Amino acid sequence: MEERRLQQQINEQLFKKLQLAYFCVDKSMRVTCFSKNLRNYGYDSVLVGAEIEEHVDFMIGLDAQTELDLPMVESPSGTPVAVSLLPSSGELTVLISDASGHAEQRQLLQQKANENELLLEQQHKLMGQLSLASKELESKNQQLEEASRLQTSFISGVSHEFRTPLTSIIGYTNLVKEDLLLVSESEPEVKASAQQNSEHLRAVQRSSKHLLSLVENLLDHGKLDSNEIFIRPKSTDLAELFDDVALLLKPLSDSKNIEFKLDIELTNSFMAVMDDSRLRQCLINLVGNAIKFTDQGSVTLTARLADESLTISVADTGLGISPENLKKIRLPFWQAADTGKAGTGLGLTITERIIELMGGDLDISSELGKGTCVSFEVPAPMLLETPIGECSTVSGSKVLLAEDDADIADLVAMMMSEAGVDVTHVENGALAIEALRDQPFDLVLMDINMPVMTGYEALEKLQESKNKTPVVILSASSIEADRAKAESLGCFDYLVKPVDIGDIFQIMNRVVDQESL
Amino acid sequence: MKKKKICMVGDFSVGKTSLTQTFVNNVFSDKYLTTIGVKIDTAIIGDTKLIVWDVAGRDSLSPINSSYLVGAAGIVLVGDGTRENTIDDLSIIWDTVKNRIGEVPVVVALNKADLYDWSVSDQSYTFFSEQGWDVFSTSAKDGRNVEEMFQALVEKITN
Numbered sequence: 001m002e003e004r005r006l007q008q009q010i011n012e013q014l015f016k017k018l019q020l021a022y023f024c025v026d027k028s029m030r031v032t033c034f035s036k037n038l039r040n041y042g043y044d045s046v047l048v049g050a051e052i053e054e055h056v057d058f059m060i061g062l063d064a065q066t067e068l069d070l071p072m073v074e075s076p077s078g079t080p081v082a083v084s085l086l087p088s089s090g091e092l093t094v095l096i097s098d099a100s101g102h103a104e105q106r107q108l109l110q111q112k113a114n115e116n117e118l119l120l121e122q123q124h125k126l127m128g129q130l131s132l133a134s135k136e137l138e139s140k141n142q143q144l145e146e147a148s149r150l151q152t153s154f155i156s157g158v159s160h161e162f163r164t165p166l167t168s169i170i171g172y173t174n175l176v177k178e179d180l181l182l183v184s185e186s187e188p189e190v191k192a193s194a195q196q197n198s199e200h201l202r203a204v205q206r207s208s209k210h211l212l213s214l215v216e217n218l219l220d221h222g223k224l225d226s227n228e229i230f231i232r233p234k235s236t237d238l239a240e241l242f243d244d245v246a247l248l249l250k251p252l253s254d255s256k257n258i259e260f261k262l263d264i265e266l267t268n269s270f271m272a273v274m275d276d277s278r279l280r281q282c283l284i285n286l287v288g289n290a291i292k293f294t295d296q297g298s299v300t301l302t303a304r305l306a307d308e309s310l311t312i313s314v315a316d317t318g319l320g321i322s323p324e325n326l327k328k329i330r331l332p333f334w335q336a337a338d339t340g341k342a343g344t345g346l347g348l349t350i351t352e353r354i355i356e357l358m359g360g361d362l363d364i365s366s367e368l369g370k371g372t373c374v375s376f377e378v379p380a381p382m383l384l385e386t387p388i389g390e391c392s393t394v395s396g397s398k399v400l401l402a403e404d405d406a407d408i409a410d411l412v413a414m415m416m417s418e419a420g421v422d423v424t425h426v427e428n429g430a431l432a433i434e435a436l437r438d439q440p441f442d443l444v445l446m447d448i449n450m451p452v453m454t455g456y457e458a459l460e461k462l463q464e465s466k467n468k469t470p471v472v473i474l475s476a477s478s479i480e481a482d483r484a485k486a487e488s489l490g491c492f493d494y495l496v497k498p499v500d501i502g503d504i505f506q507i508m509n510r511v512v513d514q515e516s517l
Numbered sequence: 518m519k520k521k522k523i524c525m526v527g528d529f530s531v532g533k534t535s536l537t538q539t540f541v542n543n544v545f546s547d548k549y550l551t552t553i554g555v556k557i558d559t560a561i562i563g564d565t566k567l568i569v570w571d572v573a574g575r576d577s578l579s580p581i582n583s584s585y586l587v588g589a590a591g592i593v594l595v596g597d598g599t600r601e602n603t604i605d606d607l608s609i610i611w612d613t614v615k616n617r618i619g620e621v622p623v624v625v626a627l628n629k630a631d632l633y634d635w636s637v638s639d640q641s642y643t644f645f646s647e648q649g650w651d652v653f654s655t656s657a658k659d660g661r662n663v664e665e666m667f668q669a670l671v672e673k674i675t676n
Binding site: 071 | 520521522529530549550551553554555556557559568573574576582584585587588589590600602
């Protein structure tokens with residue numbers, strides 16, 4: 001007994017030195033001894049003989065055989081303690097030590113680590129949401145692109161359907177008009193009737209051309225939206241181009257009793273490397289607009305070619321544009337409500353975009369009631385070599401025409417025959433291949449959409465058979481993909497209907513010149 | 518009065534301390550303060566004195582210290598309903614519990630039910646149901662289902 005008391009005293013002193021508190025329990029979990037400093041941790045009701053579960057909460061559920069380390073348990077005093085349960089000979093000694101220093105350090109580190117991990121989780125979650133949103137946007141974008149593609153395809157389909165009959169209407173009207181000119185040399189009565197008919201035909205022609213330009217504007221707008229308009233520079237006679245524009249639009253200004261003035265100064269050379277058809281389109285749009293919105297006075301087209309740069313301005317004495325409308329005028333489909341003039345509202349938008357593609361900027365200045373001036377400057381590199389085809393002739397050439405539309409075929413054949421060209425007409429690609437096997441031709445003019453065998457298929461066959469006869473496509477489609485497809489199949493050139501017969505002759509001259517080299 | 522030890526276990530920052538404080542002291546704080554080691558609280562449900570061990574959360578570096586689980590009569594598995602990974606981790610935590618103290622009564626608290634971005638998958642619900650565990654969508658913030666969840670566990674323990 002004395003020995004046990006002595007041992008306890010030694011333990012007390014040792015534990016005190018080590019800042020340890022303790023208690024012991026027997027098998028029945030009743031307290032057999034405890035250190036006085038136990039109360040420092042808030043365990044102040046512990047008594048010898050008492051059931052430990054009544055006074056120390058962390059002992060609940062444990063027995064005298066449990067050996068366990070419980071690091072950092074929050075004690076009743078609030079101090080974190082480390083608890084060790086040491087069973088021995090049926091008794092259990094429980095050691096309690098202050099762990100506040102370690103706990104504080106751990107708290108700081110763990111807090112930071114957990115906060116960082118939470119931020120990472122949050123970031124990961126946001127990235128996931130962002131990726132999902134991005135995928136949704138991508139899918140919507142694809143749907144929109146598909147819708148836009150369908151729209152362009154629809155417009156191009158419609159324009160194709162319009163172009164083919166319009167080619168016939170415009171071409172045949174021309175032929176009839178020429179016939180009428182011959183009639184006008186005869187008797188006065190016939191002459192009067194012919195003049196009247198000629199007027200009617202002019203009206204038909206005007207309306208047809210207007211319809212064609214509306215269709216082309218719609219098509220161009222769709223193509224600009226999908227970046228399908230390309231500038232194709234080639235040798236261009238600017239003097240001829242301005243004359244053409246004047247000839248085309250003069251009747252319009254005459255009909256409104258407006259003076260149409262041309263002020264052209266083309267120094268050095270008239271020939272420049274430009275996309276003549278797109279430049280022509282811009283000039284027709286701008287001058288046409290000026291005439292449309294001018295009821296008295298004049299419209300002046302000024303052109304200056306200097307230092308490989310072409311400066312154009314179109315000035316009118318028309319209605320003018322208010323500052324408010326001047327801001328909206330470049331928007332597609334926009335038209336001033338108060339002018340009462342018809343149109344698609346696309347002409348200026350398209351013109352501006354084409355000028356941008358040619359490397360220029362459209363400038364518009366206007367004063368309400370006094371008039372408007374639109375101007376732009378585009379690069380116009382000079383052509384140094386002699387234009388191809390000037391001295392060549394098409395007369396006597398043999399041309400194979402593959403065209404399923406009988407009206408267009410007759411029209412082209414008639415105009416070419418007049419120039420002394422020997423034309424053989426077939427209705428589809430298969431017959432064209434057959435004809436080329438039977439006899440040689442200088443040139444093939446080929447439509448794309450034909451029954452039995454399309455122009456594309458025929459081009460493919462010709463490529464396979466290594467036939468060298470140049471093929472010029474006459475297509476109603478001005479879609480870039482169609483042109484590219486034909487070019488990849490080896491076509492010599494690609495013309496869009498309604499085709500100018502002069503363009504065909506120019507190509508024929510190129511073919512002759514190339515062959516003679 | 519019977520005394521029963523239960524342990525709150527789950528990943529860090531799922532709201533174990535908040536649920537305990539809401540239940541025991543009816544207080545809630547938005548501020549996140551990570552628990553180190555274990556905090557012990559008591560509450561009375563019927564004729565049972567519940568000794569609630571709020572065990573430090575599991576994180577990617579340190580697993581749950583299973584020594585704290587010894588002597589527990591029941592377990593509250595706590596997940597954050599807005600963090601799917603914390604719910605997926607409950608099965609791993611359950612394995613730790615089972616390996617140390619064997620099968621004991623369990624309830625599941627899917628906490629933070631007051632937040633809008635709830636993301637508990639059907640597979641998780643199926644898993645809990647297969648284990649025979651009662652699942653509570655709790656909010657330590659507004660108190661929803663907190664008492665019901667503890668009550669359910671006590672009933673499981675005492676029955």
